[in-house]
Amino acid sequence: MNGKLITFEGGEGAGKTTQARELTKWLQESVGLKVITTREPGGTPTGEVIRQLLQHDLSGEPLCDETEALLFCASRAQLCKNLIGPALKDGTWVVLDRFTDSTLAYQGYGRGFNVDQLRNINDFATGEVKPDLTILIEISVEEGFSRISKRGDGVKDRIEQAPLEFHTRLHDGYLEIAKREPERFVIVDGSQSSEKVQEDIRNIIRSRFGLEV
Numbered sequence: 001m002n003g004k005l006i007t008f009e010g011g012e013g014a015g016k017t018t019q020a021r022e023l024t025k026w027l028q029e030s031v032g033l034k035v036i037t038t039r040e041p042g043g044t045p046t047g048e049v050i051r052q053l054l055q056h057d058l059s060g061e062p063l064c065d066e067t068e069a070l071l072f073c074a075s076r077a078q079l080c081k082n083l084i085g086p087a088l089k090d091g092t093w094v095v096l097d098r099f100t101d102s103t104l105a106y107q108g109y110g111r112g113f114n115v116d117q118l119r120n121i122n123d124f125a126t127g128e129v130k131p132d133l134t135i136l137i138e139i140s141v142e143e144g145f146s147r148i149s150k151r152g153d154g155v156k157d158r159i160e161q162a163p164l165e166f167h168t169r170l171h172d173g174y175l176e177i178a179k180r181e182p183e184r185f186v187i188v189d190g191s192q193s194s195e196k197v198q199e200d201i202r203n204i205i206r207s208r209f210g211l212e213v
């Protein structure tokens, strides 16, 4: 695979979407790369339907935790097979808002499923698609929630409504996941201004991929 896959991870309100968007713009406009950006769950027509199921109990029936975990992975399989894999083969870089580590953090550390079992399900879903770099944007749970509460719609989705302890477990879980793979992960301080976070991320990308821009 010739393109690079850069994934963003972190808890609610960490700034992943903001940073993924800015990074994509910079890679396209200043570095001159072919880049696509997408998100999980979602990113394909099937994935976007799964997203609706996951976020708003679309069927009217509450999802059990096992179904939740498998639906995230189903959306991921569709995205890897139909979009990310072909893009990487074509030399396109992919900037992805959440990936496999979200399942480990939310369904593993958050919901309490066995993390190694989830790693196996992730592997089944992703095939040969693996991130070249994962940027974990770290902010406290309190700061993340304060940002989300200022969001225009004020509506919390199904997972945002989970209790504070759930979010604390997954926050700490992310740090453990990152510690296990220090060569893939970089942790960025998300409590800084958006501009400073983006500057840190660009410096990481420059040094990791030898970019001279």
Ligand code: Z5A
Residues within 6 Å of the ligand: 010, 011, 012, 013, 014, 015, 016, 017, 018, 019, 039, 040, 041, 072, 073, 098, 099, 100, 101, 102, 103, 104, 106, 107, 147, 148, 150, 151, 157, 158, 159, 160, 190, 191, 192, 193, 194, 195, 197
């Ligand atoms: N999930 C899962 O459980 N398992 C899985 O395998 C996967 C996902 C893949 C997806 O929701 C949900 O699915 C998510 C995890 C779960 N849980 N929930 N709920 P989503 O895609 O809708 O939302 P999210 O990924 O959690 O994103 P977010 O909470 O909306 O936040 P964000 O993308 O990290 O941040 P943002 O949108 O860039 O910024 C949030 C707000 O903060 C916004 O008003 C910004 O203007 C502001 N912001 C951003 N950066 C800053 C800084 N630096 N300073 C101050 N304010 C800032």
